[in-house]
Amino acid sequence: MVSSDRELLRRCRTGDTKAWDALVRRSAPMVFRLACRMLRDDTLAEDATQEAFLRMVRSIDTFDPTRAFEPWACRITANVCLRRLETASRFELGMGASRELADAESDTSETSPEAHASRREFLTILERGFSALSGQDRGLLTLRYREGFSDAEVARIYRLPVNTVKTRIFRARAQLIRYVRRSLGGDHS
Secondary structure (H helix, E strand, C coil): CCCCHHHHHHHHHCCCHHHHHHHHHHHHHHHHHHHHHHHCCHHHHHHHHHHHHHHHHHCHHHCCCCCCHHHHHHHHHHHHHHHHHHHCCHHHHHCCCCHHHHHHHHCCCCCCHHHHHHHHHHHHHHHHHHHHCCHHHHHHHHHHHHCCCCHHHHHHHHCCCHHHHHHHHHHHHHHHHHHHHHHHCCCCC
């Protein structure tokens, strides 16, 4: 029988390490994906994921059990990543290749070599544009579109007003679209 997050959290507060392990197994993929998207490097994301879970276990007693666990885990992860982005050098963060790009490059389901090359070029441009966004904007877009959180949930995670989140997401998307258009030669503004 699968325990609910609420039940696992209750057991975690009593020191049940099996409950904590189950909660980590359940939420680690989401936490790692968010860290990867924000930090742009798998190794840095692994370190940030570990730090995020360490912070969670240390502050489990302050967590409000009437609330959902995932937004809380995402907020802690985003904060860890933002702090790392603020202190890390540009070189360290810009050199890692994302899993999505590597997966797309190895995808052989395209019907022609030209289509595959075109898709690969587009994904490379998209990846560069995404990397050019601020860490917070990458996090906002990741939570909203990749993880499927609503604007209100993203706002709670970042502790921002919903309208601010909507505006930031709109501007980040517009910036990404402009970058792609310029790179493809379709917009010279």
